[in-house]
Amino acid sequence: MSAPIISVEGLGKRYRIRHQQEGQRYVALRDVLASKLSPRRWLAKNGNGRHPPADEDFWALKDVSFDIQQGEVVGIIGRNGAGKSTLLKILSRITEPTEGRVTLRGRVASLLEVGTGFHPELTGRENIFLNGAILGMSRADIVRRFDAIVAFAEVERFLDTPVKRYSSGMYVRLAFAVAAHLEPEVLIVDEVLAVGDAEFQEKCLGKMEDDARAEGRTVLFVSHNMRAVLSLCTRAVLLDRGRPVSQGEPRRVIGEYLARACSSTGEIAWSESAAPGNEEFRLIAVRLYSKNERRTGTLSSSHDLIVEFDFLANTGNPGLCIGFDLTTPDGAVVFRTYQTDSALHLWPRVERGRNRWRCTVPKNLLNCGTYLVTPRVGIHNVYWIVDIGPVLQFDISLNHGTSPLWNDLTASNRPGSIAPILTWDAVGAAASTARFGT
Amino acid sequence: MSNAAADASPFELVIEPGLASKNYWFDLWRYRELLYFLAWRDIVVRYKQTAIGIAWALLRPALTMVVFVAFRRLAGMQPGGIPDPVLVFAAVLPWQFFSTALSESSSSLIGNANLISKVYFPRLIVPWASVVTAFVDFLITLGLLAVLMAWYRIAPGWQLAVLPLFVAMAFGLSLGAGLLLAALNVEYRDFRYIVPFIVQFGLFVSPIAFTSANLPERWRTVYALNPMVGIIDGFRWSLLGGYARFDAWTIGVSGVVTAAFVLLGIGYFRRMERSFADVI
Numbered sequence: 001m002s003a004p005i006i007s008v009e010g011l012g013k014r015y016r017i018r019h020q021q022e023g024q025r026y027v028a029l030r031d032v033l034a035s036k037l038s039p040r041r042w043l044a045k046n047g048n049g050r051h052p053p054a055d056e057d058f059w060a061l062k063d064v065s066f067d068i069q070q071g072e073v074v075g076i077i078g079r080n081g082a083g084k085s086t087l088l089k090i091l092s093r094i095t096e097p098t099e100g101r102v103t104l105r106g107r108v109a110s111l112l113e114v115g116t117g118f119h120p121e122l123t124g125r126e127n128i129f130l131n132g133a134i135l136g137m138s139r140a141d142i143v144r145r146f147d148a149i150v151a152f153a154e155v156e157r158f159l160d161t162p163v164k165r166y167s168s169g170m171y172v173r174l175a176f177a178v179a180a181h182l183e184p185e186v187l188i189v190d191e192v193l194a195v196g197d198a199e200f201q202e203k204c205l206g207k208m209e210d211d212a213r214a215e216g217r218t219v220l221f222v223s224h225n226m227r228a229v230l231s232l233c234t235r236a237v238l239l240d241r242g243r244p245v246s247q248g249e250p251r252r253v254i255g256e257y258l259a260r261a262c263s264s265t266g267e268i269a270w271s272e273s274a275a276p277g278n279e280e281f282r283l284i285a286v287r288l289y290s291k292n293e294r295r296t297g298t299l300s301s302s303h304d305l306i307v308e309f310d311f312l313a314n315t316g317n318p319g320l321c322i323g324f325d326l327t328t329p330d331g332a333v334v335f336r337t338y339q340t341d342s343a344l345h346l347w348p349r350v351e352r353g354r355n356r357w358r359c360t361v362p363k364n365l366l367n368c369g370t371y372l373v374t375p376r377v378g379i380h381n382v383y384w385i386v387d388i389g390p391v392l393q394f395d396i397s398l399n400h401g402t403s404p405l406w407n408d409l410t411a412s413n414r415p416g417s418i419a420p421i422l423t424w425d426a427v428g429a430a431a432s433t434a435r436f437g438t
Numbered sequence: 439m440s441n442a443a444a445d446a447s448p449f450e451l452v453i454e455p456g457l458a459s460k461n462y463w464f465d466l467w468r469y470r471e472l473l474y475f476l477a478w479r480d481i482v483v484r485y486k487q488t489a490i491g492i493a494w495a496l497l498r499p500a501l502t503m504v505v506f507v508a509f510r511r512l513a514g515m516q517p518g519g520i521p522d523p524v525l526v527f528a529a530v531l532p533w534q535f536f537s538t539a540l541s542e543s544s545s546s547l548i549g550n551a552n553l554i555s556k557v558y559f560p561r562l563i564v565p566w567a568s569v570v571t572a573f574v575d576f577l578i579t580l581g582l583l584a585v586l587m588a589w590y591r592i593a594p595g596w597q598l599a600v601l602p603l604f605v606a607m608a609f610g611l612s613l614g615a616g617l618l619l620a621a622l623n624v625e626y627r628d629f630r631y632i633v634p635f636i637v638q639f640g641l642f643v644s645p646i647a648f649t650s651a652n653l654p655e656r657w658r659t660v661y662a663l664n665p666m667v668g669i670i671d672g673f674r675w676s677l678l679g680g681y682a683r684f685d686a687w688t689i690g691v692s693g694v695v696t697a698a699f700v701l702l703g704i705g706y707f708r709r710m711e712r713s714f715a716d717v718i
Contacts (some may be wrong), residue, residue: 015716092557093453095715121483129502133475134557162486251505 002181003105005186005218006069006091009016011064011100011244013086017056047312060086068235070185071216073209075223075233075250079256080388083242084222088112088190091220106185106218109136114191115175120164124155127163128247131178145181152179164400171201180207186218187211192198201361205232224389226254260330262372262393272312276386280315283378283386284354286324288373288394301419302400305361313350319380320350322357327372327390334371334417367419368398452681462708481574487596495575496582497718499534503527506647515648520678521590527583528677529646529670532608534579535701536666537637539572543616544633547624551718561711562704565620569612581666584675595679601637604672608695609663614699617707625710625718645670665699668692 038129039047043127052085068074076084076286091102091206092110099411118127128149132142150156155166163171168286189208209232211217223229227234229250236253238260240397246256269285270276289306290299299305307324337359339347348357370389379385398419465648488494507522524556543565550564587594625630644666645652661667668689674682 043654089715090453094555096712097453097455099455100474102453104453105449108451113552113556117553119479119483119552121486122479126479126482130479132473132476133472134553135557136469136559 002070004145005070005104005106006068007103007221008067008091009065009088009101010091011061012059012098012306013061013090013095014357015058015060031158032051053197058349059242061097064239064242064244066237066247068218068220070106070218070277071212072235073219073221073233074210075221075229075236075253076239077226077229077236078221078239079261081241082239084239085112085190086242087189087239088220088222091288092188104186106188108188109179109182109184111135111179111182111190114172114189118163118171118221121162123162124150124159125167127174128178131175135179135182137182141183145328149174149177149181152180153202169200176200178205180204180218184217186220188220190222191224201228202281208232209229210268216314226258226329228331230254230330237292237437242436254327257388258393262390264393265420266394267391269310276375276388277311277314278315278385280317280379281320281385282312283309283375283377284312285310286373286375286392288392289358290414298395300400301368301396301398302363304363305366307359307360307361309355309357309375311355311357311377312353314352316352317379319382320377320382322350322377323377324359325374326361327374328417329370329372329393333415334366336376336419364400365418365420366398367414367416368396369417370395380385440467445655449607456710462560467565469559472571473563474560476563477570480567480571484571486549492578495578499527499530499579503530503551506530509647515528520592520682524583524586524590524592524678525562525649525674526646527586528674529644531576531579531583531646532604532673533641533646533666534564535572535576535608536612536669537640538575538611539569540616540619541633541637542572543568543612544619544629546616547620547714547718550632552583554718555715561714562617562707565707566613567623569609569616572612573609592678594677597676597684599676601673601676604669604676607665607672607693609694610700611669614696614701614703617703618699621676621707621710621714624714640666642665649674649682650685650688658685659691662688662691663695665692665695669696 004232005412035148062161064083064087078084078085078381086095088110089112090097092108092112094112115131119130121131128146129142133139133373137145149352150159153170153176155170158170160168163174165176171438187208205228208219212219219232221233233250235248236250237244238253238257240260246253265321266288267285268287270283272282285308287308287310288299289308291303309322313320313400321338321340323336323341325336326334328334339357339359371394372393373394374390375386375388376384377386398414400419400421402421484494485492488623490497490521503523503526506526510526512524518699519532546565546568547561553559554561619629619633623633650658650661650667669692671682671692672689675684
């Protein structure tokens with residue numbers, strides 16, 4: 001085999017965390033002057049240096065090595081903060097590594113965000129040119145692919161409308177369409193498919209897959225969507241705290257990721273300092289209960305399943321949505337639920353301080369199999385507060401059958417993620433418009 | 439990419455710490471169209487959002503000129519061979535260009551933070567595009583000066599042929615100082631407050647309402663350390679021909695300071711550029 005199109009050797013990236021200015025990534029000149037002139041600094045320098053260090057090193061990536069051959073589609077998975085985005089930023093030359101080396105033997109285009117550089121005042125047509133130039137296309141290329149881009153995005157009628165008047169779906173479609181028509185040898189994609197409607201996501205995945213197959217394009221793909229990784233990738237790399245801990249066949253690596261990421265004891269709890277969230281909301285614990293309130297890892301489908309959330313709230317925002325996705329291990333969402341799904345008067349009250357809520361998943365609903373709970377908390381239509389991937393894993397045993405015919409509903413006679421027992425009624429004789437044999 | 443075929447397969451790029459791309463200047467050339475598109479975006483957006491559009495480019499220098507002419511009248515300064523409006527406007531022109539370019543380019547990186555943290559391209563393009571945007575305004579204002587000179591029946595002489603040199607100096611100074619301040623602004627946000635001050639202060643210490651000939655001889659060299667002095671003198675001389683004095687020493691000193699700004703600006707910018715995405 002020829003030389004790999006991407007070789008990564010001993011890559012590391014260190015960030016310096018400044019403790020003095022919390023929430024501020026830049027420095028004020030005042031602080032630099034103050035710390036340079038500070039008597040403490042002189043004491044520390046000349047004395048025994050006992051004063052606490054202001055900066056702390058944090059390795060976002062460490063000892064990362066792998067090779068990628070031309071035509072491979074590689075999925076990079078891992079929890080938030082595992083270093084996935086940092087890796088992509090180094091590969092796309094946005095930021096420099098602290099150590100190690102990367103050799104790229106092909107032209108790289110990266111798509112770390114949909115619609116980077118889109119300007120709301122400009123029309124769709126103008127934004128196609130601007131965005132194309134930002135992504136590295138020449139004007140001649142854009143002109144040549146213009147019609148294909150417009151057709152892919154399905155925005156022909158709105159080409160001369162400023163994109164600020166676009167629906168969010170149209171906006172995302174247009175943005176992805178531009179990027180999808182780049183023709184690099186290596187395409188780097190970060191989570192951009194998390195936005196947009198399901199149908200369009202399918203279309204984008206399909207396009208990426210076709211290009212990879214037809215033109216031997218190499219694709220590097222970061223996603224939380226295990227289904228996408230499974231269907232698209234020929235190989236997966238699992239990162240954990242900046243280190244690659246597993247790589248190889250996607251199904252095996254995803255399994256390992258879920259085993260690492262999820263607790264299967266029916267409970268996960270965080271200390272208050274490590275709890276996911278922000279100043280408005282912190283998730284403290286998620287637990288599962290089944291019959292008699294007993295916490296357990298394997299649950300029966302014939303009892304209600306209770307999902308309990310402990311959280312700290314410090315907001316009166318009426319748009320706060322607290323809920324979770326129930327997914328299967330290959331990433332298919334069985335359902336998503338929020339406390340705000342029902343009529344307003346039924347919503348539980350968010351108290352300032354500690355809250356404990358329970359959500360009931362009715363019995364006789366889920367099929368047997370393994371399920372994951374992915375907490376999702378956000379401000380409606382504004383931003384996510386908790387989006388940390390799956391945290392709990394449990395198994396359901398199917399035993400809610402009451403039929404004399406089937407005896408038991410089992411995995412072999414009940415396909416599907418859910419196995420509800422629905423109501424069947426006879427409502428009279430069928431109208432006789434359709435006849436046999438005509 | 440149309441040039442993809444040309445440099446496709448033998449293409450190899452190494453990313454290592456400290457090895458800020460060896461082919462930076464080549465990249466800059468490859469991304470030249472982005473420079474054009476960013477400048478174009480700024481111009482189009484500005485005129486889409488304002489009611490009177492292009493007139494802003496004319497209104498600001500025109501009003502500045504009116505104020506300074508009034509100031510000259512009140513201060514009892516003698517009109518020389520040339521009418522005050524033309525004398526003042528020939529100086530407002532480069533000053534307006536420099537000050538606009540400086541304010542826009544120094545905040546350009548912050549304003550395009552999302553681009554910088556999500557896409558690779560030579561960062562130099564961003565402040566550069568801001569200078570180009572200001573340059574377009576400058577060209578429009580130049581038209582206004584032509585009208586003004588025609589009105590007063592002043593014809594430029596052969597000296598006009600040297601004007602591109604002074605325009606280049608003004609461009610270089612704007613770019614050099616803009617790059618320096620843009621890079622500093624990413625690291626130290628204090629420069630957000632410093633730049634407007636520089637612009638305001640510069641308006642009064644540059645020879646706009648007066649000419650540098652009004653100054654005592656022994657202060658000339660010190661005064662020329664403000665690079666806008668040489669540039670403004672040069673503009674007046676080349677636009678108004680025989681009426682304004684040509685002082686090679688003043689222009690030379692300002693030229694050296696301008697060149698120093700260009701080198702310093704590019705040097706500092708290139709050094710800081712690597713960490714922009716981490717800091718911004």
